Amino acid sequence: MRFRTDLCNIKIKLQSSYAVKNTRSYAAIAYLFLAPALILMGVFTFWPVGFNTYLAFQDYSIADGTATWNNFAHFKYIFHEELFWNALKNSLLYLLIVPVIQLGALVLAKLVNNKLPGMTFFRATFYIPVITSISIAGVVWIYVYKYDGMLTWLLTSLGLLHEQIDWLGEPKIALYMMMIFTFWKGIGYYMVLYLAGLQAIPSEVEEAAVLDGANAWQRFWKITVPMVKPTILLCTLLSTIAAIKVMQEPIVLTKGGKGDTYTALFYVYDQAFRNFNFGRAAAAGLVITFFCVLLAIIQFRFFGEKK
């Protein structure tokens, strides 16, 4: 009996040691696979972010590479800088595009998810702006928005406009005009993500809803939206970050933020590469990151999985 117990103990010990060993080698292999990406991210993402955070609290001299602690001087400067707050206001205002582009992309994905002839053509067409270089798209849209350009012509022809408007020069509307450009440029990207989400929904669910007498509107809100919630979270997060980081649009459309289209990240760029004040640029970057993280937390609360 005792012999059997001993044997059992040995067996258990062997099994657990094998399991530990197995787990360890499993983890080691996992880290090995992760290593290339981690090393690259470490060098090109984590280290720069860490160094940037360090610089935000220093007076950094490019000429001799010295950095000295400055008692939050950059943050104090930014706090009193009306230009930065106005730029941040514009970046936050840009968030208005997020629900519009998400809803638009979801509806568009739903439409092109139909198995009808020629649907691939529409999918490709909506995706073309995404792969078009922003500088080329910008040149075209400048002509759309020019005071004597396509938009003015169209609205005048329809009798909706009676005078020429410099769409990107008028501070009250220029930012919204930029948002329309972002909508046009980005909707295809989110459409593809939603399309992947929609195709993962089993057709039986929708068929059952049809049998139960649910109409298209009800099916969209009661089945489609809840079932693509993880995709909604991903897309909303991506577009929120993109909206707060908006910078390319003012570069290509308004020559660097004319007509009250100056954005927070543009302020960072100006401080770094026009004033060469990398410490202040880093501090401004940190403030923007703070808002990004804050919004990400809110979105996880709304769209994240409840445990």
Place this chain on the structure above:
Amino acid sequence: MKLNKIMLAVTVACCAMASLPAAAADKTKIEFWSNSLSPKFDAVMKELTAKFNSSQNDIEAVWVDVDWDAFQPRFVAAVAGGTAPSLVNLPVPWAAEYAQKGLIEPLDSKIASFKNTYADGAIKDVTYGGKVYGLPWYNSVSIIAYNKALFDKAGLKDAPKTLDQLFSDSKALKDKAGVAGFAPKLQEFSSWFMYEGLPVIKDGKAVFNSPAHVKFVERFAQAYKDGSIPKDVFKMEFEQEIAAYDSGKIAMMTTAPQALKRTQTDAKTIYAQTVTAPFPVSKGNTPFGGYLFFWSVPKGTKNVDAAVKLGQFLTNDENQLRFSKATETTFPSTRKSVTDAYFQAGANSADPIEHGRAVAAKAIVNARTLTVTGLPDEASMNKKLQDELQSAIEGRKSAKDALDAAVAYWNQKLSATK
């Protein structure tokens, strides 16, 4: 015997071949960056580089061209990383900030022996805080290139001689020919104050809200209101101005003569109707649009003497003239080369480029790069001034209110650094 000779020749040749890399390795390599010259001016830059290298026993220059948009980030990154080139080609407005931040070296002692070869204005342009930071190279200046057919339509005989006349002629062009007169460069309005002889900063304080400044800005606002200047003038830069002139949307192109090269190829009909004339000189006693490029030595360069030697070579009379001939529309900054007969050869020519070159060559002698230097937060201060001026000129705010707001902002920044 013959075989011995052949063997000897082969041995000598082999030794010579083997010693070649060693000799090349002994040479001090210096990299120099030009600014947006490639691919158009590859030939002349390669020619000058080869000429310099063949004249040197111990220096080898390596030419690199860097695109305009990438230049500043790449330069700053190179200085920060300790890998800056030996010599860089900078425009004056960038260099003030670099000098202030210690990114480029003062060269007074290195260039003392040949400093006098450069025009006074050019040396003043590259002097910050009493120190000379570079070797002046090529310069440009605005001229007026006007569309004769549109002038005839508006009943105008000649190009305007004063700024007031430039505005009144533009009004006539709008009224009678239906096009805006010209597209003033408004990207850095402070240069217009300097052109007009109006102070921007005095005794460490911003002073550009005097009645004279207000009146001056109101002149632009009036022109905007009556359509004498285009509605999107604040978004118009060099390229857009050329496009507007080439498509007949403005009657006068008030920019550097190199713009005419584009008109010559892109709008042959307009080019055939183009006549050139000097841009009026105002109370600042300098023509508008001076824009000097110069060679400067970045901080941390190991071979300063070799870099200065190369800079001196590139900016001597002969090579500045060679470069101007290659570009056809830029001008040297040395006293002697700018007086070369080449520049006045087209004084009586009917060809707009040749005539424009002669017109600009006369004006270039007094040209200065009009830019405000030494600002503590240049990006923000200029942004504020531009935003306020845009509001005033486009009629959303009075000129007085706009200038008062900009002056208050500037003085807050200036006093914070005292």
